[in-house]
Amino acid sequence: MLSEKMQKALNAQINAEFWSAYLYLSMSADFAARGMKGISNWFSIQFQEEQAHARIFMNYLLSRGGRVELAPINEVPASWDSPLAAFEDTLAHEKKVTALIDGLCRVAEEEKDFATANKLVWFVNEQVEEEETAQGIIDSLKMVDDSKLGLYMIDKELAARTYVAPAELTAE
Template sequence: MLSQKLHEALNAQINAEMWSAYLYLSMSMDAEAKGLKGIANWFYVQFREEQDHARILMNYLLSREGRVTLRPIEAVRTEWASPLEMFQDTLKHEKEVTEMINRLASIAAEDHDYASSNMLIWFVNEQVEEEEAAREKIAACEAVDGNKFGLYMLDKELASRTYAQAAQLISSND
């Protein structure tokens, strides 16, 4: 059984993941409105991944006899000056998410809740990847800064990103 503290923290994380999804959807729509369909695609895939992260946590909470409590999603920013600014905001946001995941892992460790600790390892590793991906995109945007052809090529590259659902983690309780 989950401690009340971990139960509440997991619910907070579920809602944070849904907010993250909303943020990335907003970035996707802003990029698409500016004709940057590849960058829009990259953020749309990110949107879907964040929804999956929430679902994984929901499934876990339900499997531990918890209750999922969804809250209203707060408004997100809707416009960015450039793809570079989008990816800088992405890195900043992912660092905040990393802190939240680390707090969850700390609570699970304090509770000696080894099942939750084990589940959260996937999220800890995922956050390393999320931050690295954002840093790579920042570097790419900085490399093409002011170069319209470079931005065109980067946009084409990001259009190739595909969505790979975390099916084995999501399928339980669906």
């Protein structure tokens, strides 16, 4: 059984994951409206990943006898000045999510909740990947600077991204 403190922290994380999904859906819509289908696709896949993260937390909470309490999702921005600005916001956001996951790890440690601490390892590793990926795209966008051909090539590259459901969900 989860402690009340751990359950509350996990529910807060579920809300944060859905907010993240909503943010990336907004980014996807913004770039789709500009005709940048590849960038839109990348953010659409990110939207799906964040929803999956929320579901993984929900499933875990329920498996431990907890109760999922969905909260309202706060408003997200609707447009970005450029792809670079959007990916810089993405990196900043993922760093915030990393801090949230680190906070969950601290709560699990304080509560001596080894099962939750073990579950969180996957999320810790996921956040390393999320930050690295965002930084790589930022580096590429900075490299091409104002080159329309460079942006076109990056857009085409990001169009190739496909969604792969995490193993934690495929076992449902």
